[in-house]
Amino acid sequence: MIAREGVVILFMLGFISSLLFVLKIYFLAIPCTLFFFFSLYFLRDPRRETPYGPLDIVSPADGKILEISETASTYEISIFMSLLDVHVNRVPYGGVVKSIERRGKKFLRAFLKEADFENVQCETHINSPGIADYSVIQISGIIARRIVNNLSPEKVVNTGERMGIILYSSKVKLILPKEKIILKVKPGDRVKGGITLIAEIKESL
Numbered sequence: 001m002i003a004r005e006g007v008v009i010l011f012m013l014g015f016i017s018s019l020l021f022v023l024k025i026y027f028l029a030i031p032c033t034l035f036f037f038f039s040l041y042f043l044r045d046p047r048r049e050t051p052y053g054p055l056d057i058v059s060p061a062d063g064k065i066l067e068i069s070e071t072a073s074t075y076e077i078s079i080f081m082s083l084l085d086v087h088v089n090r091v092p093y094g095g096v097v098k099s100i101e102r103r104g105k106k107f108l109r110a111f112l113k114e115a116d117f118e119n120v121q122c123e124t125h126i127n128s129p130g131i132a133d134y135s136v137i138q139i140s141g142i143i144a145r146r147i148v149n150n151l152s153p154e155k156v157v158n159t160g161e162r163m164g165i166i167l168y169s170s171k172v173k174l175i176l177p178k179e180k181i182i183l184k185v186k187p188g189d190r191v192k193g194g195i196t197l198i199a200e201i202k203e204s205l
Helices: 004-022 026-042
Strands: 056-058 063-070 074-081 088-090 095-103 121-128 132-139 147-149 162-166 170-177 181-183 197-201
Touching (some): 004 026, 063 170, 074 181
Antiparallel strands (some): 056 197, 063 074, 074 170, 095 121, 121 132, 132 170
16 A cells, blocks of 8 residues: 555656656666655555554654653653655554644754754644643654645544654654653664554553
């Protein structure tokens, strides 16, 4: 299954590749065709069902956990998505979308710490009866130039639901309230969006 956000890109690449072959401009046609097939792989959107229960928080993205940092009240979990990872993003825990905020101007390498503050990004704030407020931040990378967020304020979302996609290499950061959860992952772990258990809500809450 191909991500619907990438259909136009694939159509344009296919058209340009075909045109270049017709015009016999092979030195451009061949790399363009290779990029078409890479994009076909990159834009895959596998069907997934979240297998966990009402206290489970799942990964918002496929990739590798770069870092888990702490503030006085939160855990900040950074997930780096390489060019080989599925780039569709998913809702970590059900609730109601409070707001969606876009900011940033730069396109630094996504794995750099500075990218968290300076890169083009989209932060989705979600309110849930289980953990109150938390947020998911989609962060662009040096190649990624487009962040798609399909949610909207006041929308009710479910755990594992598709929320958007970042086109090409990028990062997703999940910010959770520290006192309400138990982490189930560590830096270096590989995770899958909508499948890997990231954290568990404390039952006493």
